[in-house]
Amino acid sequence: MTASAGDGPVEKYLDEMFDRLAGTGPAGRRMLAEAESHLLAAVDDGRDRGLDADAAEREAIERFGTVTDVVRDVPVAARDVAGALRRLLTGTWIAAGIVMIWWGGHGVLAWLLGWPWTKLLIATDRFGSQPGMCGRPWVPSNPTVDCLTQHRENLYVVIEGGDRDAYPFVALAGLLLLAAWLLLRRGTVLGAKAWTPSPVALGLGLAVPFGAAALVLTAYGISGLYWQAQAWTLSYLTAGLLAAAVSAAAAHHVRASSTARVGSRQTVG
């Protein structure tokens, strides 16, 4: 029997797997035992083919796959309260990132769309509801501010009158949150099953509230459109449509994961 060195690649790999299997209980212990047996057998084969110990261990690990790939399908132990809290924490982390991207993103998008939107309002006299937008009493008394700038300054973002400068930073912070999670799950315990939120729970947790928000915001935006194209119409429509996109993506994720689960059951059944 070829025992792996105490600090060799296989031993380090198994140490990492042990950490990543936290919360998986008996299934995890069995996975770890079988992984060790498999890797040692593969190292023996490599040595028989003339590889030195280090090369044989590295080859065995490479063929076995990354720890993330292997532990992904190891089920978590039932009634694991600590595991549930871990998954809740990670789910909250992801959801917070998405909410921040949505919130900041709608502000940035509304700001960018403000130019063509205002030009459209001026060109169409607010869709025919307010003739002479650039004439008195609507024109600015300050001659240094043109009609377009004047009207664009009146565009509100959600919440009406909110601090416009904060939106890009909120969106960026959300992106950084998600990027940090994606990076950390590749090389830390966050990639373990015990730390990975259920796709259905996370998907529904996003699809339902974002779907409800989409309905309310879009309806409010449309009502503003019919009533002299109010200053807040654009941002509410933007926020509503973005929320609808998030909700649709989350619902698709739920459906895809449910279909995959049913397919897996049918395959083994």
Added chain:
Amino acid sequence: MDVKGHLDLLLLAVLADAGSAHGYAVITALRERSKGAFDVPEGTVYPALHRLERAGLVVSRWEQATPRRRRVYELTRDGRLARTAKQSEWRRFVDSVQAVIGPVAAQAGA
């Protein structure tokens, strides 16, 4: 070649022919019988074997073989039935696809 979605059937087929086998032998058989086409990350086969066991299609036991103990797997009666059913389903699927895309000879001549 991506075997995702077909791994369970492949494992059932290997175990049906092998009688009983440990994970390392199952993976080696999978690679050799596919002539290297199904060279999956070996570690991902174990969770699939465990899933089959939870479904009642496979049973396993630790075997104190030399030089180390190994977990040995074999099909249950349900596993053999599932293998036969899934194999028939797969052949029907292949025949149907073949009927749509045409025989190999026709493609070569096109």
